[in-house]
Amino acid sequence: MDVARDLAELPLPPSTGGLPWLGDSLAFGRDPMAYLVEKYREYGPVFEVSLPGEPVVVLAGVEANRFANKEGKALFASRSTYLELVRELGSDLNMIVLEGEQHELFRRAGRVGYSKGALNRSVGEAVAILRRELSEVANGQRVDAFVFLQRAVSLQLGVVATQTPADEVVDDLVVFMRTLMLVYLAGLWPKAVTRMPRFRRVKARALAFAKEIVDGHRDNPPTTDSYESVEGEDGRARDLIDDFLDAHAKDPESMPMDAVYAAALGPFLAGQDTVAGTTAFMLHAVLTRPQLLERARAEADALFAAGTPSAKQLQGAKVLRGIVAETLRRFPVAPLLTRRAAETFEFAGHRVEAGRKVFIAQTLTHFLSEHFDAPLDFEVERGRAAGGTLAPFGVGPHTCPGAGLGERLAMLDLAVLLHTTDFELPRRGEKLRMRTLPPAPKDFMLRMRPRRP
Ligand code: HEM
Numbered sequence: 001m002d003v004a005r006d007l008a009e010l011p012l013p014p015s016t017g018g019l020p021w022l023g024d025s026l027a028f029g030r031d032p033m034a035y036l037v038e039k040y041r042e043y044g045p046v047f048e049v050s051l052p053g054e055p056v057v058v059l060a061g062v063e064a065n066r067f068a069n070k071e072g073k074a075l076f077a078s079r080s081t082y083l084e085l086v087r088e089l090g091s092d093l094n095m096i097v098l099e100g101e102q103h104e105l106f107r108r109a110g111r112v113g114y115s116k117g118a119l120n121r122s123v124g125e126a127v128a129i130l131r132r133e134l135s136e137v138a139n140g141q142r143v144d145a146f147v148f149l150q151r152a153v154s155l156q157l158g159v160v161a162t163q164t165p166a167d168e169v170v171d172d173l174v175v176f177m178r179t180l181m182l183v184y185l186a187g188l189w190p191k192a193v194t195r196m197p198r199f200r201r202v203k204a205r206a207l208a209f210a211k212e213i214v215d216g217h218r219d220n221p222p223t224t225d226s227y228e229s230v231e232g233e234d235g236r237a238r239d240l241i242d243d244f245l246d247a248h249a250k251d252p253e254s255m256p257m258d259a260v261y262a263a264a265l266g267p268f269l270a271g272q273d274t275v276a277g278t279t280a281f282m283l284h285a286v287l288t289r290p291q292l293l294e295r296a297r298a299e300a301d302a303l304f305a306a307g308t309p310s311a312k313q314l315q316g317a318k319v320l321r322g323i324v325a326e327t328l329r330r331f332p333v334a335p336l337l338t339r340r341a342a343e344t345f346e347f348a349g350h351r352v353e354a355g356r357k358v359f360i361a362q363t364l365t366h367f368l369s370e371h372f373d374a375p376l377d378f379e380v381e382r383g384r385a386a387g388g389t390l391a392p393f394g395v396g397p398h399t400c401p402g403a404g405l406g407e408r409l410a411m412l413d414l415a416v417l418l419h420t421t422d423f424e425l426p427r428r429g430e431k432l433r434m435r436t437l438p439p440a441p442k443d444f445m446l447r448m449r450p451r452r453p
Contacts, residue, residue, distance in 0.1 A: 007344055010351035013057050015048045024049040032436065033335055036060060036359075037367050045348045049359075053187065057341075057352050060361040062371065065388040065395050067347060068337075068360050072396025073099070076339035076358065085184035088194065089262035089269070090207055093255075096270075096398060103397060105254050109247040110263070112227050113240025116404030118160050120228045120311040121237050123412065126156045127308050130416045134448070142447045145283055146440040149276035149413070150174055154268055156409065157275075161240050161267035164213045172205040173268050178438075180269075185338075186437050210264040217241040240267070271402055271409075274333045277440035279410045281331040282323050283417060284432055284441050285378050287425050292380065293418075295319045300415040309415070311408070320411045322380035328392035328407070329385075330378050332363040333439045337394055362391040422449045 016024055016039050027035045028051060036058060039047055045061040059067070068076065079097045086094040095106040112118075119126065133152040137143055154173050158166030166173060179199055182189040193199055222242050223235040230237045244263045247255040286293050299319045303309040315321075337360040344354045352358065367375045371389040372382065393400035400406070417423075424447035433442040 007346060007351055010346055010349065013046045013048045013350045013352065014043050015050070015055070016043065025051050029436070031434070033361075033364065033367060036336075036361050036364055040361075040364060040368075046350045046352070054357055056357045056359050058359045058361055059347060059352075060364040061368070062365050062386075062388045063348060064360060065362050065365060065391050068362065068395040069388070071345070072360075072398075075342055075345050076360070076396065077342045078337075078339055078398060080340050081185070081338040085180050086262065088180055088184075088203065089265050090210070091256070091258040091262040093259040094262055095266070095401075099397070102254055105247060105251070106259075106263075107401065109243045109255065110240060110266070110401050111243075112238075113161065113243050114267075114401040114405060116311070116408045117227050118239060119405055119408050119412070121230070122160045122163075123311060123314070124308045125159045126409065126412060127416055129155045129159065130413055131420060134417075134421055134450075137448050139449050140447055142445050145444045145446050146276060146280040146435070146442075149279050150272060153276045153279070153409070153413070154272045156413075157267045157271050160405070160409065161271070162213045162217075162264060163236065163239055163241075164209075164216060166209065166268075169205050169209045172202045173209070173265075173272065175199075175202045176206040177269055177272060181273075181437060188437065206265060207261070210261045213264040214241055214245070214261050217245060267402070270400070271406060273438040273440070275406050275409050275413075277333040277438055278324070278327055278331070278406070279413045279417075280441050280444060281333075282327045282410060282414050283423070283446075284444055285327060285330075286323060286414070286418070287423055287446075288430050288432075289378070292319075292323070296323060296414070297418045300418040303415050304419045309412075314408060314412060314415070317411065317415065319380065320415055323414065324407050324411050326378055326380045326382060327410075329363075329366045329372065329382075329390060330376075331439070332366060332392045334392070334394065334400075335363045335439065336361045337396075337398075360395060362395045365389040365391070420451055422451045423447070424449075 024035065028049065039049065040060045045063050046057065046059055048055050048057050077099060082096045083092065086092070086097055095103065095110065098106055130152050151170055151174060154170050155166055158164050179189070179193060183191055183193055220236060222238040224231050224237060227238050241264055244255065244260045248257060248260050286296050296319050299317050303313055303317055339358045339360060341352050341354050341356045341358055345352055365371050369375055371386060393403040426445060429445060435442040
């Protein structure tokens with residue numbers, strides 16, 4: 001069989017046509033997932049949309065998720081999507097742009113440090129950070145919940161993932177990451193922004209912080225092999241950065257020092273907006289459903305009844321677990337993955353040519369009624385999802401290594417918020433408005449007051 005000829009005979013993905021000049025960008029920009037679901041119904045699991053820059057082939061549906069899980073390693077490259085962004089971190093080598101053996105080396109280095117065990121060690125510190133941030137909001141002050149959480153989560157990730165307080169640089173980290181995303185991922189801001197003095201100052205402070213994290217680890221090595229507990233007062237547990245330093249010591253060519261520095265910013269880059277956005281969506285869902293609020297608050301109060309909850313207690317918090325799972329389904333903060341086709345391949349009877357820009361719309365299944373009843377409803381007691389239908393943490397080789405940690409931290413933060421604080425949601429705020437980049441509730445202004453038992 002001549003595979004090349006067979007492929008050449010296959011039709012190209014159908015084009016959605018879109019509006020003249022504007023392509024699909026208006027409707028896509030308004031609500032990307034709703035638009036893609038509509039086109040999926042019309043064209044099936046593979047079609048082409050016209051967006052500014054170049055047309056994009058969309059792969060969607062459970063068949064696309066299974067295909068990406070199975071063939072993703074060989075057929076999709078993430079390098080062109082993320083390379084310019086990761087270069088701003090000071091290295092070309094970063095988990096998200098690597099493939100093959102070197103990718104596996106980086107994944108191995110991050111396997112434990114990115115896992116939920118990292119939070120087990122630091123639940124108390126994570127709680128203290130959020131409580132402190134809450135105490136700095138004046139009684140009755142109105143705050144944008146997402147902006148508030150973005151800062152708090154960033155501070156927490158400093159301690160949880162790298163055992164380094166990020167207090168001095170947290171505002172820089174937020175601006176740095178937002179700029180990188182808007183310039184390099186969304187293409188909404190011109191590259192000239194990265195040459196402006198403000199960005200250069202922010203970047204210099206972020207990179208200096210990365211160096212401080214790594215040098216601090218080198219100068220003060222862990223005193224135990226455990227990632228979860230510390231022996232003695234001056235002891236230090238292992239974490240992500242120690243594992244990257246070890247990987248560097250073993251194979252400095254594959255894991256050069258500048259890649260270790262860049263990896264120290266990984267938790268902030270990947271975790272800050274995703275966890276903050278998810279927690280803000282959770283909070284909105286709960287505050288607009290009085291019965292759910294009552295159940296979630298009762299569970300949060302029980303968790304804190306005897307001080308800081310353990311990781312095990314948190315895991316057993318059924319209502320909070322249902323809320324985070326349903327939030328990740330209904331409001332996925334990383335709804336699709338951008339790639340290039342590494343070679344020409346067949347998908348669903350169509351030819352996707354090498355080099356084409358591809359969206360793997362891995363969360364589109366979340367919005368299909370054949371997989372989830374009334375998919376737009378928020379329902380915390382949904383049963384187990386069928387394989388390949390739930391993918392908030394991605395599909396294929398780059399699937400999120402911080403999934404357990406992210407989910408757990410979002411649950412913990414919701415529990416702290418409900419246990420300590422009363423929220424007043426203005427009537428106008430009941431209707432959820434969406435930011436698309438990063439995905440989060442928009443102008444979700446809450447009046448906060450310390451809760452009186
Ligand atoms: C609710 C929270 C989170 C969501 C929804 C989420 C989602 C995702 C998704 C969809 C990807 C795949 C990106 C791609 O393939 O292009 C990813 C990758 C990644 N995430 Fe997360 N993430 C979350 C939290 C975190 C946290 C807390 C961390 C670390 C502290 C983290 C670290 C990473 C890293 C390092 C990668 C790159 C993996 C690789 O390239 O192999 N994430 N995440």
